[in-house]
Amino acid sequence: xxxxxxxxxxxxxxxxxxxxxxxxxxxxxxxxxxxxxxxxxxxxxxxxxxxxxxxxxxxxxxxxxxxxxxxxxxxxxxxxxxxxxxxxxxxxxxxxxxxxxxxxxxxxxxxxxxxxxxxxxxxxxxxxxxxxxxxxxxxxxxxxxxxxxxxxxxxxxxxxxxxxxxxxxxxxxxxxxxxxxxxxxxxxxxxxxxxxxxxxxxxxxxxxxxxxxxxxxxxxxxxxxxxxxxxxxxxxxxxxxxxxxxxxxxxxxxxxxxxxxxxxxx
Amino acid sequence: xxxxxxxxxxxxxxxxxxxxxxxxxxxxxxxxxxxxxxxxxxxxxxxxxxxxxxxxxxxxxxxxxxxxxxxxxxxxxxxxxxxxxxxxxxxxxxxxxxxxxxxxxxxxxxxxxxxxxxxxxxxxxxxxxxxxxxxxxxxxxxxxxxxxxxxxxxxxxxxxxxxxxxxxxxxxxxxxxxxxxxxxxxxxxxxxxxxxxxxxxxxxxxxxxxxxxxxxxxxxxxxxxxxxxxxxxxxxx
Numbered sequence: 001x002x003x004x005x006x007x008x009x010x011x012x013x014x015x016x017x018x019x020x021x022x023x024x025x026x027x028x029x030x031x032x033x034x035x036x037x038x039x040x041x042x043x044x045x046x047x048x049x050x051x052x053x054x055x056x057x058x059x060x061x062x063x064x065x066x067x068x069x070x071x072x073x074x075x076x077x078x079x080x081x082x083x084x085x086x087x088x089x090x091x092x093x094x095x096x097x098x099x100x101x102x103x104x105x106x107x108x109x110x111x112x113x114x115x116x117x118x119x120x121x122x123x124x125x126x127x128x129x130x131x132x133x134x135x136x137x138x139x140x141x142x143x144x145x146x147x148x149x150x151x152x153x154x155x156x157x158x159x160x161x162x163x164x165x166x167x168x169x170x171x172x173x174x175x176x177x178x179x180x181x182x183x184x185x186x187x188x189x190x191x192x193x194x195x196x197x198x199x200x201x202x203x204x205x206x207x208x209x210x211x212x213x214x215x216x217x218x219x220x221x222x223x224x225x226x227x228x229x230x231x232x233x234x235x236x237x238x239x240x241x242x243x244x245x246x247x248x249x250x251x252x253x254x255x256x257x258x259x260x261x262x263x264x265x266x
Numbered sequence: 267x268x269x270x271x272x273x274x275x276x277x278x279x280x281x282x283x284x285x286x287x288x289x290x291x292x293x294x295x296x297x298x299x300x301x302x303x304x305x306x307x308x309x310x311x312x313x314x315x316x317x318x319x320x321x322x323x324x325x326x327x328x329x330x331x332x333x334x335x336x337x338x339x340x341x342x343x344x345x346x347x348x349x350x351x352x353x354x355x356x357x358x359x360x361x362x363x364x365x366x367x368x369x370x371x372x373x374x375x376x377x378x379x380x381x382x383x384x385x386x387x388x389x390x391x392x393x394x395x396x397x398x399x400x401x402x403x404x405x406x407x408x409x410x411x412x413x414x415x416x417x418x419x420x421x422x423x424x425x426x427x428x429x430x431x432x433x434x435x436x437x438x439x440x441x442x443x444x445x446x447x448x449x450x451x452x453x454x455x456x457x458x459x460x461x462x463x464x465x466x467x468x469x470x471x472x473x474x475x476x477x478x479x480x481x482x483x484x485x486x487x488x489x490x491x492x493x494x495x496x497x498x499x500x501x502x503x
Binding site: 002003004005007008010011012014015018019022093094095096097098099100101102103104105109255 | 315316317319337338340341343345347349350351352353355356360363364365366367368369370371372
């Protein structure tokens with residue numbers, strides 16, 4: 001990597017961190033959502049759901065232990081949507097142009113922007129894991145280290161999907177509706193809240209949807225890593241989805257389609 | 267050598283925005299692109315910046331053809347867009363440092379140039395203030411200082427003084443003119459304000475996507491009622 005490209009990366013990351021630090025409520029909001037799930041749903045369903053024998057856990061696992069990896073992925077999902085939202089915001093406010101007229105290649109600029117978004121997500125994930133630890137969900141200590149690359153990769157995939165989404169959403173006002181349309185179906189039709197095997201017993205169709213849902217792969221990647229194991233299928237699926245979503249997002253941004261719409265409207 | 271060469275450029279959205287536009291600008295020249303709102307100035311700037319794909323014609327920026335030489339061309343260009351493009355929640359220094367990073371400047375170079383440019387624009391004391399706290403004129407000056415940070419050889423300013431009072435407009439315009447003289451930079455200044463044209467300025471008149479006029483004596487010839495005449499000719503046609 002050349003010195004110029006490295007300085008560009010550092011500059012983009014610094015800007016994202018500064019913006020994040022100025023939006024403290026965003027940090028707390030990102031914690032409240034998964035904590036509500038963990039404390040309320042985790043407690044409510046603990047005695048009702050039988051999860052014995054579900055990998056990578058041993059013979060016994062409580063429901064709140066089971067949903068923690070899914071809630072980590074939920075933090076990353078919201079972060080991915082935040083990346084999309086800030087791209088649409090930058091486009092509407094004009095600051096997107098400053099990024100796009102930089103002399104570095106667009107794919108590199110967008111990759112830097114994606115990585116900056118993931119870096120900002122890391123303290124949110126670890127803060128949630130710390131809260132979960134206080135609540136009694138305590139994976140092996142080594143799991144906190146092993147989960148880091150899984151969180152980064154899952155964050156990249158969900159961020160890349162967010163970038164792609166931002167290239168498809170025309171106006172900031174439409175974004176709240178799009179977020180709800182994306183987040184809740186993606187979250188509920190996944191393995192975040194119930195294992196695939198149990199889902200298949202209730203509905204074969206829903207189980208198939210969850211099996212092919214990219215979010216399920218992010219959840220399983222995090223789940224296995226948190227317990228020191230690797231889910232190879234989830235790893236491959238997450239990498240492929242990241243590359244595909246990023247390639248499409250770069251193509252959309254590079255083709256000038258996005259600014260073309262706003263210029264045509266003016 | 268020409269700093270900018272536009273040849274037979276046409277572009278359309280639903281309706282044509284540019285129709286067969288051709289002109290070139292010699293290095294070190296200060297040129298005004300005069301046109302009413304909707305004339306096609308912003309579309310032309312977006313094509314030069316590579317923000318829009320070329321549909322027809324060719325553009326060479328600092329000797330680099332677009333889109334192939336986009337990165338090399340952009341390295342030598344400084345842009346001020348019609349729509350303000352500053353992060354309101356960052357300080358002036360943070361905003362400028364971000365731009366310097368996008369152009370690969372080292373921290374020490376960036377710091378020195380930021381201080382130098384802000385001093386030139388009379389904003390040295392506002393370095394650590396939030397952009398949000400600046401007036402419209404000050405924000406515009408920050409944007410021009412930002413465009414100059416990486417020492418561009420070609421400055422492209424799209425309605426850089428829009429919405430400002432007359433003294434602020436004059437001060438900004440004089441600063442950019444001085445930049446061309448002092449640093450040998452080339453500037454294309456797009457405006458719809460006729461009083462920004464000075465005697466001897468080369469002025470390219472863009473109207474409804476076409477170049478109507480391109481000369482240095484526009485002010486003396488017909489500027490006071492130039493667009494009124496255009497309007498009456500169109501009505502008659």
